[in-house]
Amino acid sequence: xxxxxxxxxxxxxxxxxxxxxxxxxxxxxxxxxxxxxxxxxxxxxxxxxxxxxxxxxxxxxxxxxxxxxxxxxxxxxxxxxxxxxxxxxxxxxxxxxxxxxxxxxxxxxxxxxxxxxxxxxxxxxxxxxxxxxxxxxxxxxxxxxxxxxxxxxxxxxxxxxxxxxxxxxxxxxxxxxxxxxxxxxxxxxxxxxxxxx
Numbered sequence: 001x002x003x004x005x006x007x008x009x010x011x012x013x014x015x016x017x018x019x020x021x022x023x024x025x026x027x028x029x030x031x032x033x034x035x036x037x038x039x040x041x042x043x044x045x046x047x048x049x050x051x052x053x054x055x056x057x058x059x060x061x062x063x064x065x066x067x068x069x070x071x072x073x074x075x076x077x078x079x080x081x082x083x084x085x086x087x088x089x090x091x092x093x094x095x096x097x098x099x100x101x102x103x104x105x106x107x108x109x110x111x112x113x114x115x116x117x118x119x120x121x122x123x124x125x126x127x128x129x130x131x132x133x134x135x136x137x138x139x140x141x142x143x144x145x146x147x148x149x150x151x152x153x154x155x156x157x158x159x160x161x162x163x164x165x166x167x168x169x170x171x172x173x174x175x176x177x178x179x180x181x182x183x184x185x186x187x188x189x190x191x192x193x194x195x196x197x
Contacts, residue, residue, distance in 0.1 A: 002016075002017045003015070003016060003017075004016065004017055004019075004070050004071065004072050005072060005073070006021075006024065006070055006071070006072070006073065006074040006075070006076065007073075007074070007075045007076065008021075008024065008025050008028060008030050008076040008078065009030060009076070009077060009078055009079070011028060011030070013025075013027075013028045013030075015027065015070040016070075017070075018069070019069070019070050020043060020065060020066055020067060020068060020069055020070065021052060021054065021063070021065040021066075021068045021069075021070055021074070021076055022034065022037065022043075022050055022065040022066045023070075024070050025065065025076070025078065030078060031078075032050050032052060032065050032078050033049050033050060033087065033107055033110075034047065034049055034050040034065075034066060035047040035049050035094075035103065035104075035107075035126065035128050035177045036049075036066075036128035036129060036130060037050065037066045038130060038133075038134070038175065040134075040137075040138060041130070041133045041134060041137055041138070042133070042137060043066045043067050044066070044128075044129055044133060045064040045066055045067040046127055046128050046129050047090070047094075047126065047128050048064055048086075048090055049087055049090055049091070049107070050064055050065040050066050051063065051064060051065070051083060051086050051087065051090075052065045052068075052076055052077060052078050052083065053076070053077040053080060053082065053083060054068060054074055054075065054076050054077075055074070055075040055076075055077075056071060056073070056074050056075070062082075062083075062086070065078075084111055084112075087107070087111045087113075088111040088112055088113045089113075091104060091107050091108050091111055091113040092108075092113045092114055092115070092117040092118055093118055094126045095108060095113065095115045095117075095118075096117075096118035096119060096120050096121055096122075097121055097122060097123050097124065097125060097126055097178075098122070098123075098124050098125070098126055098177075098178035099115060099120060099122060100124075100178075101126075101177055101178040101179065102179070103177040103178075104126075104177065104178070123154065124178050125154060125155050125178065126177065126178060127146075127153055127155075128176075128177060129146070130172065130175040130176065130177070131144055131155060131172035131173075131175060131176060132144055132145055132146060132155060134171065134172045134175055135172055138171075139165075139169065139171065141161060141165045141169075142158065142161065143157060143158055143161040143162045143165045143166050143169075144156060144157045144158060144162065144166075144172075145158060
């Protein structure tokens with residue numbers, strides 16, 4: 001694979017063809033926040049917290065760095081007033097769903113996000129999809145999935161699969177940026193137990 005030269009935050013960076021901007025930045029020791037990315041999983045671009053500004057051919061645009069491929073002479077800015085404002089609003093929206101997430105709290109502090117800006121709709125899920133994707137791509141079990149669409153979208157365990165697979169696995173729990181997945185599973189197990197009694 002050929003080597004590509006690009007610039008990230010004014011620093012000349014070497015990347016390999018096929019890498020994403022996020023991967024190139026990580027390789028160069030440049031931090032870009034993300035909540036839905038995992039090195040073992042296919043890029044997903046759900047959280048958009050990794051948004052950066054790219055300039056190519058004199059044209060500037062905002063992209064999700066976990067999805068955008070590197071290209072020769074690409075100029076990338078990982079921080080600016082515009083980028084920070086986007087991240088701040090995204091974090092404020094996520095905090096409305098998961099107000100007690102430690103990961104969100106750390107990022108909220110860095111970007112000056114107001115945890116009380118939006119009315120609380122505590123579903124505790126920010127729809128990063130890490131659990132669903134890990135179970136499908138790595139474990140090949142498909143024990144949980146997305147239910148519904150848009151604002152009503154939720155993560156749900158598939159009872160007959162989860163009952164057999166999840167109790168001894170639980171590997172997806174530690175991936176959850178809100179730590180709510182474990183609570184959801186315990187709740188599902190409690191309901192399941194009650195229905196069997």
